Amino acid sequence: MKTSRILAIALSLPCLICLPVAIASDVAPAPNGIMLPGNYQDWRVIASSSRIDNNTLRVILGNDIASQAARAGNTNPWPDGTILGKMVWKNTTLKAWEKAVVPGEFVHAEFMFKDTKKWQDTGGWGFARWTGLDQKPYGKDADVVNECFSCHTPVKDNDYVFTHPASLPGS
């Protein structure tokens, strides 16, 4: 293979080189078999939220497919291959600016995996959550998905997703 061809491939597949779709192999899978995506902390921002009913802050991230779909406005339905990740922290207050609520203790990271065939019984989405900084799988058995899905059913018309991508320049 010629040098130039290799370089062309390398430059045309930046995300496969930089941010491989990987799993965090040192973390136990969720009860339904879903593995924690590796490098999710590096994903692009989709939105954020502040839950005033349980005093938590959230940042919603997306893998490459999700990020591209969000910026293209192609989110109802989200395309297969989408992974949405939500990082959740307990609220705390910034000492230097007391009217600023900021992330305190890390609570959990939870994910939605879009695969219309694999997860056809739950709206095309696989659900999983890992709690705490030690990332323990949430739920006793695979039925935990019903807890997730029932909560998301009221937003069926938004492809079972609560999040709306935040407005961004250039997107």
Next chain:
Amino acid sequence: MKTSRILAIALSLPCLICLPVAIASDVAPAPNGIMLPGNYQDWRVIASSSRIDNNTLRVILGNDIASQAARAGNTNPWPDGTILGKMVWKNTTLKAWEKAVVPGEFVHAEFMFKDTKKWQDTGGWGFARWTGLDQKPYGKDADVVNECFSCHTPVKDNDYVFTHPASLPGS
């Protein structure tokens, strides 16, 4: 140059290939000459906040140097080359979950550029802000930096930065 060597270079410099440090050349510079960083929307999350005094949500992002410093706990001082970007939205409420405050209208993106020599008169930081989705430079002239710096002076002991990196698994 051998194929393997090119590939090794490509793999060892992922960020230069994927996320080049670029400027948004179609956006006017700030009054102090600072250019809007290109691709800042793709940067990694450093933290988030909810300002209850002015009803805005914020996500704080960092370039590669900032992200690596945040995860290594190397933020007081932040290293030269750090760029911190804060995206700000007016609050709105999620219709499907009324106790969730979520991003509404995009307000502005503001940045701190660490260069201890270049910006020695303002704590080693260059400040700039672009407002709205059309990203208009904020401020009439270069003196606008004094507005920024005076606000940040109370957090001199935290290298003039309000943000504390959020706790994340694996960091």
